[in-house]
Amino acid sequence: MLKIDLRGTREAKKNAWRTAEVWKWDGSGWNERISQPEQDARTPEIAYAVVPSEPGWYRIDLHSGDVDVTYGDEFQADAELRAISLHPAPFRLNEGVLWGYIGDNGRTVIEPRFDYAEEFQENGLAVIQSKGHSGLINTAGKEVVKPVYAFIGPFEEGRAVASDSKGYFLIDEKGKPLTGRRYDYLNSLQEGRALFYKQVDDKYRYGYLDRNGREAIPAQYEDASDFKDGKALVKVQAGEFALIGKNGEVLHTYHYPFVGNPGDGLLAYQAEENGRYGYIDEEGKTVIKPQFTTALPFSEGRAAVNIAETYQNAYGLIDRNGTFVIQPNYEYIQQLGENRVALGTPLKPAEPFRGSSYTIADAVTGRILGAHPLRGVNNYSEGLASVYDEQETYFIDRSGNRAAQPPVVPGSGTLSFSGKLIRADVDQRTSYYDRNGRQVWKENTLIPLRLPYAVEERKFKPDFNYLVYYPYVQGFSDSSVSARVNNRLKELSLVNEVIPEDQRDYSYTGDFSVSFFRKNLLQLELDGYRFPYGAAHGMPTRIFTPIDLRSGKFYELKDLFKPAINYTDRLSEIVARQIENDPQYSYVFEGAFKGIAQDQPFYVDGEALYLYFAPYEIAPYAAGFPTFRVPFAEIMGLINTEGAFWRSFH
Secondary structure, eight states, X not given: OEEEEOGGGOOSSTTEEEEEEEEEOOSSSSOEEEOOOOOOTTOXXXXXXXXXXXXXXXXXXXXXXXXXXXXXXXXXXXXXXXXXXXXXXXXEETTEEEEEEEOXXXXXXXXXXXXXXXXXXXXXXXXXXXXXXXXXXXXXXXXXXXXXXXXXOOOBTXXXXXXXXXXXXXXXXXXXBOOSSOBXXXXXXXXXXXXXEEEETTEEEEEEEOTTXXXXXXXXXXXXXOOBTTBEEEEEETTEEEEEOTTSOEEEEEOSSEEOOOBTTEEEEESSTTOOEEEEETTSOEEEEEEESEEOOOBTTXXXXXXXXXXXXXXXXXXXXXXXXEEEEESEEEEEETTEEEEEEESSTTOGGGOEEEEEEETTTOOEEEEEEESEEOOOBTTBEEEEOSSEEEEEOTTSSBOSSOOOEESSEEEEEETTEEEEXXXXXXXXXXXXXXXXXXXOSEEEOSTTOEEEEEEEEEETTEEEXXXXXXXXXXXXXXXXXXXXXXXXXXXXXXXXXXXXXXXXXXXXXXXXXXXXXXEEEXXXXXXXXTOSSOEEEEEEEEEETTTOOBOOGGGGBOTTOOHHHHHHXXXXXXXXXXXXXXXXXXXXXXXXXXXXOEEEOSSEEEEEOOTTTSSOGGGOSOEEEEEGGGSXXXXXXXXXXXXXXX
């Protein structure tokens, strides 16, 4: 054991001292506590911390205290730690990104072992994901519902929507399915009713379940909305809409080509097919005559409307009389609550698809409040709204100006209150702050592998619309190998030679994770997303990099197999058989698969080889990256088991 002298840490305050806790990184977090010898704080000349002499990463936490230091029972300490509020947090580890939970003090309470973790809900349950499935845990980290469902939504009124391969259904807080059948679509419970649809006589029809999963209102509507204030809008048939009660009773009927959802007792409508929009009250009386090309629901006595023709935007804000409170001069208007709106103006008027900047206005008077241009705005809650500009993310108050409430975080994203803490999801990274703005936790930027190797996260953000996190591998003994490997990783991450923003017609984000690490093989996954301005969607990219940590070699598919052997034909046969016989590959375009190429994109784990294709290559965009698993046992006769690639991880 090594002794670390703590005498230099004594505080100036009389009778004040700092006690030490020593923690070791166990590969997933600072979870291994190193026992310390009992010391007398009244004799600081002998105060010290002990650290094991074996290699590893260690952390010493110093805590202020007085001379009456007591040592409580560890079980009691753990119980108290679990009693505080918990916050989901991602950890970057040598097996990828895993989620766990931290306490208000930033320490790990539930170790990272989930693919994703959500906030704890009021019922003390949190949705987690593991191996592509969702389950529920309690605040002790124990599984209340094993991760067997494809999806679990938030609980509303003691019920949550879940799904499996057969469809959607309601579950209770123990995970018990309540519905006797599966539905093609199901909304969460609202006022004791959950909106669903199912196929009836070759047509889809909407209805409502009660909280016990029974069909309270049969599937009979062409369209429908959630209940609010005891009423819901439904489409009975073409040209006929109705406002119904919770038992399906018709309260009012409207004979128009279109009627929108109610807000503040008013409903947008069209008097003629493809005509302009106005507003009626719930009894069907016209309140504002049709005159708008777009009419959004009323909220807080006002609604955003558009008067522009031919798919252009000229939004303004009207009151219940149809009078403009804010003139229709904006690309977009977002109602933020608490009588505030965000007014969007194109960054480049000739190219509105490049995005907008926003200013804050008073929804009652129309007066501009905050003139500073913002790039993103969230709704108000208790007098604060999370916003970001070109440089920072922060809160604004109802005056539209930067609020006194910290923190201010460099980058673009969102701040939200999480119990006693403030969660920051900024530049695709999560961190937590206390209410005074002190950072209590952030994602780790160093991923330990084994000494001397580690992967460092580096950030590249030359402008607002280009963000890349790329890996830098530490530990190579040869500086030339280190430079070659890391320069190659930068190139693959698209860090070099970026087109200036004013000349670029797309945005780009890139990230990485450790996909597989064993023995001397480090396999990184580099993901990117290129979004052309104005496109319906962007194009994702995915690259795996099997790297030998001894030589720095980037292995290719051919390196796995015996020399001069025709491995592509055998792999092609295996993949073709999977496409033909496995229902999960039914999405593959007929005749699109032409075989496995010698330079086919691939990755490995300890048990199998994985071959994958880019979106659109053999399947629809929605299929993502079609991937085929080939167990090593199935192709062992082809593998060069004496080759450098195989021996790097065997």
